[in-house]
Amino acid sequence: MTFEGKTVEDHVMYNIMESMMNTFENTSLERIRKCNHEECKLYFVDTSKSGKRRWCSMELCGNRKKAAEFYSKQKK
Ligand SMILES: [Zn+2]
16 A cells, blocks of 8 residues: 555545545535535535535435424424
8 A cells, every 4th residue: 555645644645635636626616605505614615507405415314304394293
């Protein structure tokens, strides 16, 4: 294995920085959104064609929100 940094931590940081730089180069700033989930503080890059993505992760926050709406409807 080869590492670009002196330590494994450096290597991980290097890769994170590099992927962040690539992200900013390839996306317009208006495509960077805050997640719509009120308890989530993450930002994401909307890579969908329609540009209507609302969640940092459909699997996490999308489903969490849907589940919360589902349970609040059940209570009433
Ligand atoms: Zn989220």
